[in-house]
Amino acid sequence: xxxxxxxxxxxxxxxxxxxxxxxxxxxxxxxxxxxxxxxxxxxxxxxxxxxxxxxxxxxxxxxxxxxxxxxxxxxxxxxxxxxxxxxxxxxxxxxxxxxxxxxxxxxxxxxxxxxxxxxxxxxxxxxxxxxxxxxxxxxxxxxxxxxxxxxxxxxxxxxxxxxxxxxxxxxxxxxxxxxxxxxxxxxxxxxxxxxxxxxxxxxxxxxxxxxxxxxxxxxxxxxxxxxxxxxxxxxxxxxxxxxxxxxxxxxxxxxxxxxxxxxxxxxxxxxxxxxxxxxxxxxxxxxxxxxxxxxxxxxxxxxxxxxxxxxxxxxxxxxxxxxxxxxxxxxxxxxxxxxxxxxxxxxxxxxxxxxxxxxxxxxxxxxxxxxxxxxxxxxxxxxxxxxxxxxxxxxxxxxx
Amino acid sequence: xxxxxxxxxxxxxxxxxxxxxxxxxxxxxxxxxxxxxxxxxxxxxxxxxxxxxxxxxxxxxxxxxxxxxxxxxxxxxxxxxxxxxxxxxxxxxxxxxxxxxxxxxxxxxxxxxxxxxxxxxxxxxxxxxxxxxxxxxxxxxxxxxxxxxxxxxxxxxxxxxxxxxxxxxxxxxxxxxxxxxxxxxxxxxxxxxxxxxxxxxxxxxxxxxxxxxxxxxxxxxxxxxxxxxxxxxxxxxxxxxxxxxxxxxxxxxxxxxxxxxxxxxxxxxxxxxxxxxxxxxxxxxxxxxxxxxxxxxxxxxxxxxxxxxxxxxxxxxxxxxxxx
Numbered sequence: 001x002x003x004x005x006x007x008x009x010x011x012x013x014x015x016x017x018x019x020x021x022x023x024x025x026x027x028x029x030x031x032x033x034x035x036x037x038x039x040x041x042x043x044x045x046x047x048x049x050x051x052x053x054x055x056x057x058x059x060x061x062x063x064x065x066x067x068x069x070x071x072x073x074x075x076x077x078x079x080x081x082x083x084x085x086x087x088x089x090x091x092x093x094x095x096x097x098x099x100x101x102x103x104x105x106x107x108x109x110x111x112x113x114x115x116x117x118x119x120x121x122x123x124x125x126x127x128x129x130x131x132x133x134x135x136x137x138x139x140x141x142x143x144x145x146x147x148x149x150x151x152x153x154x155x156x157x158x159x160x161x162x163x164x165x166x167x168x169x170x171x172x173x174x175x176x177x178x179x180x181x182x183x184x185x186x187x188x189x190x191x192x193x194x195x196x197x198x199x200x201x202x203x204x205x206x207x208x209x210x211x212x213x214x215x216x217x218x219x220x221x222x223x224x225x226x227x228x229x230x231x232x233x234x235x236x237x238x239x240x241x242x243x244x245x246x247x248x249x250x251x252x253x254x255x256x257x258x259x260x261x262x263x264x265x266x267x268x269x270x271x272x273x274x275x276x277x278x279x280x281x282x283x284x285x286x287x288x289x290x291x292x293x294x295x296x297x298x299x300x301x302x303x304x305x306x307x308x309x310x311x312x313x314x315x316x317x318x319x320x321x322x323x324x325x326x327x328x329x330x331x332x333x334x335x336x337x338x339x340x341x342x343x344x345x346x347x348x349x350x351x352x353x354x355x356x357x358x359x360x361x362x363x364x365x366x367x368x369x370x371x372x373x374x375x376x377x378x379x380x381x382x383x384x385x386x387x388x389x390x391x392x393x394x395x396x397x398x399x400x
Numbered sequence: 401x402x403x404x405x406x407x408x409x410x411x412x413x414x415x416x417x418x419x420x421x422x423x424x425x426x427x428x429x430x431x432x433x434x435x436x437x438x439x440x441x442x443x444x445x446x447x448x449x450x451x452x453x454x455x456x457x458x459x460x461x462x463x464x465x466x467x468x469x470x471x472x473x474x475x476x477x478x479x480x481x482x483x484x485x486x487x488x489x490x491x492x493x494x495x496x497x498x499x500x501x502x503x504x505x506x507x508x509x510x511x512x513x514x515x516x517x518x519x520x521x522x523x524x525x526x527x528x529x530x531x532x533x534x535x536x537x538x539x540x541x542x543x544x545x546x547x548x549x550x551x552x553x554x555x556x557x558x559x560x561x562x563x564x565x566x567x568x569x570x571x572x573x574x575x576x577x578x579x580x581x582x583x584x585x586x587x588x589x590x591x592x593x594x595x596x597x598x599x600x601x602x603x604x605x606x607x608x609x610x611x612x613x614x615x616x617x618x619x620x621x622x623x624x625x626x627x628x629x630x631x632x633x634x635x636x637x638x639x640x641x642x643x644x645x646x647x648x649x650x651x652x653x654x655x656x657x658x659x660x661x662x663x664x665x666x667x668x669x670x671x672x673x674x675x676x677x678x679x680x681x682x683x684x685x686x687x688x689x690x691x692x693x694x695x696x697x698x699x700x701x702x703x704x705x706x707x708x709x710x711x712x713x714x715x716x717x718x719x720x721x722x723x724x
Binding site: 044080082099 | 433541636
């Protein structure tokens with residue numbers, strides 16, 4: 001009798017417990033017991049198609065997550081679509097993902113103009129627009145846009161950090177600035193000027209270039225002629241390499257600050273010439289897998305193994321693939337925290353309560369922190385200097 | 401227009417009217433874009449199909465229309481419906497003025513001049529002295545209009561009907577224009593401009609006006625497109641848009657009014673199908689579609705339908721003749 005009672009009791013207990021367990025499970029469209037639907041918009045075609053690899057690498061990472069059992073037992077159903085970096089197409093695709101595919105959230109839409117185009121729509125629909133792939137400052141607006149969140153350190157924060165470093169180490173510097181004539185360049189420049197504050201007159205020359213320009217050689221010559229002894233270089237990889245090479249070749253040797261966007265050894269310094277890059281100052285928040293300093297780092301090794309198995313056609317010199325891996329891990333963490341309460345509201349709540357979350361991909365001492373009033377996950381960076389072979393970290397972690 | 405054509409139009413119109421109640425809001429939005437593109441393509445078709453002038457820069461007029469609407473709504477609080485005629489008028493003027501010198505150029509040279517306009521437009525929109533109007537690279541976000549008079553429609557459905565109404569007016573006006581004296585003058589210039597001139601057609605004037613009217617149509621489409629998408633930015637109007645318009649009219653059918661609708665359906669939906677088929681090379685798939693269409697339907701969709709109807713009519717006659 002006793003033997004029979006035990007299983008019956010167990011069954012009863014399970015029957016009594018299960019409604020409670022069921023009650024804990026809460027779902028919005030896109031989430032079920034079996035899967036979580038995540039939408040993604042990337043430029044697989046068009047002028048920014050070089051970034052298309054991010055969407056593919058994220059897909060590869062979620063495949064790995066699924067192979068290992070998914071998140072809390074649910075598989076990720078990752079739906080990635082192409083917008084060709086064209087804002088009207090982004091609107092159409094966001095509507096397709098939200099209204100037709102009924103995804104739980106949008107993850108990593110790429111670029112400032114495409115994200116601007118859907119900013120209002122996503123917030124009106126109350127669907128998370130999470131960890132957008134742009135460094136513009138406006139994504140950190142929990143009051144006005146509580147459904148949108150950035151990820152990387154924003155450009156203004158970084159610009160301010162360079163300004164502070166200059167004020168501290170070279171208070172009489174004569175500064176020359178080269179920037180890309182768009183929101184990205186101007187955001188950096190604004191942060192930089194805010195950081196200089198009353199001393200903004202230290203900037204003796206400001207020159208811009210268009211992303212369609214073939215080279216920035218003439219701009220560099222102009223900046224040299226201004227007599228500046230400090231150079232803040234706000235350029236994307238192709239132009240950064242040109243600027244480093246040209247200023248070296250014409251014998252201009254300022255203290256050279258290079259924005260993080262182009263701080264890749266493989267993609268920028270190697271083509272520019274490693275010997276010509278000695279002394280460059282920049283910032284980092286993620287490890288650079290092309291930097292020899294990290295060759296045996298566990299995170300980089302894990303990433304290399306992941307790339308080999310799940311995304312073998314991906315370029316291992318392209319920092320975008322490392323970035324994709326890191327940001328996908330952040331998404332995974334948020335969904336893990338959300339547990340069985342997979343409502344859009346709870347997803348945002350979990351994204352806004354990352355406390356001292358450490359990504360293995362980020363530099364030592366740099367953590368992700370968010371709160372209901374702080375929608376900027378990365379807010380600190382590490383100053384780095386190039387010694388001819390690799391970036392060397394110096395000073396303490398700066399920022400918040 | 402015979403009775404059968406009127407019946408076909410009435411049936412299609414009825415279908416267009418019930419459509420928003422049969423499909424999701426997202427699809428309704430896509431069909432709104434089809435209507436918008438149809439107006440733009442009709443504009444380009446008036447120029448290229450009926451007047452024989454090739455433009456590779458109509459995306460620029462689309463952009464001007466879109467920005468006119470967005471700036472009026474955002475900076476001056478003008479209601480959305482009032483921005484559409486203004487956008488058309490601005491584009492008529494710009495198109496006419498651009499047409500005056502450009503039309504001294506023939507064929508490929510005009511194509512290059514318009515290409516220059518199309519390719520420079522995104523950068524002009526970023527020009528920093530215009531930034532306080534255009535919002536620079538950030539563009540302008542505009543609010544979605546609500547249905548008026550308490551109509552039991554959601555905003556997507558309302559916008560669809562609004563766009564449909566504008567489209568019908570624009571198509572009717574074009575039909576009226578093209579079958580009249582001016583339309584005949586346009587086609588005469590296309591087919592044999594020396595003969596047209598000899599018959600007393602003021603070719604320079606007609607060509608400039610055609611350019612202006614064509615720009616007007618595209619500008620109206622741009623304004624409607626901006627209202628539907630609720631956002632304008634320079635990156636929305638790159639040179640590719642102009643090329644896509646040209647693709648649309650050729651696929652739809654040159655010198656055909658309904659062809660504009662077929663072309664619009666093609667440029668709206670085929671890129672999406674291509675993207676679903678392959679992430680790695682969506683444009684290669686698009687290219688295959690394009691070659692397929694050009695090869696199988698050399699006179700566009702409208703031309704193919706026309707030939708099919710003609711063949712059916714002939715068959716009908718043949719069948720009837722023994723009896724009669």
